Amino acid sequence: MAQRVDEVLASGKAPYAHGLVVLRGGQVEIERYAAGHDYALNEPLGHVEFDRDTLHDLRSVSKSVVGLVYGIALREGLVPEPGEPLLRQFPEHEDLAADPRRASLTIEHALTMTLGIEWKEDLPYTDPANGEIAMELAPDRHRYVLERPIVEEAGLRWQYCGGATALIGEIITRGAGRPLDEYAAARLFEPLGISAHAWSRGDDGATRAASGLRLRPIDLALLGQTVLDGGRDVVPGPWLTEMLRHRAVTGSGSGYGYQWYLNPGTYEGVGNGGQRLVVVPEEELVVVVTAGEYDVSLASSQAVLDAVFNR
Structure with missing residues (x-):
């Protein structure tokens, strides 16, 4: 070798x-x-x-490291089980739950990148039209992801989405009471x-x-x-x-x-x-x-x- x-x-x-x-x-x-x-x-x-x-x-x-960290936080009782509603973890954006399709999203949909939202990340990461870069530039990165237009039923199709991982990282941050990197x-x-x-x-x-x-x-x-x-x-x-x-x-x-x-x-x-x-x-x-x-x-x-x- x-x-x-x-x-x-x-x-x-x-x-x-x-x-x-x-x-x-x-x-x-x-x-x-x-x-x-x-x-x-x-x-x-x-x-x-x-x-x-x-x-x-x-x-x-x-992203794969975040997957490991979520499991540690779950064992410590700091984050919900994957089947729990996603929007419930972001109560400041409860208005988005008025759409029943959005209200039905779970943490697992974020973990598996099957949110069913509009997201385009196949552009260079220097392009502001890239979904992850647009998220970085948004006034509120988490609302930016959560309010993306829904284009299909969640769980049906995998769509590469850095925004999904951003949501997972924030759930860990809120549960741990300190930034993801520190936890x-x-x-x-x-x-x-x-x-x-x-x-x-x-x-x-x-x-x-x-x-x-x-x-x-x-x-x-x-x-x-x-x-x-x-x-x-x-x-x-x-x-x-x-x-x-x-x-x-x-x-x-x-x-x-x-x-x-x-x-x-x-x-x-x-x-x-x-x-x-x-x-x-x-x-x-x-x-x-x-x-x-x-x-x-x-x-x-x-x-x-x-x-x-x-x-």
């Missing part, structure tokens, strides 16, 4: 790859870092020489020994649940190992079972659980530009790839993964 990976990296087939960590049986099998131009969301960081201690944007892999640090990262982390906030002070987390690749791999290990008494095991149960089908044909992609034999977190977390239970394998192909493709990270899995 290591030889295949090194050949791909040396050949230039993955020019935007920044990092790779492979754990097998909980032990580091491969760890590689490169250099390249990088960003923290839309803020240029210039040319970065990556190493083990360099934090990297996870982009939408952040995640205290209840997920620190118990696992993850001391280096950053989670950006919007201008309104809300943690960017959908895309703002930065971790070291080795620590993201540890989160994957935690899933593989059944939660390590940090994330509840029963929640992992629910989180990773097939509940929807994405546009690409993957399964989807609670903020995690489910492919045959794997659980995955995927982020813009080539951020990948892949957990393969049968092989006791965790693979993390970070890359800088933002708003372009996943080609570099896919080339590295193909080498890892000999595809």
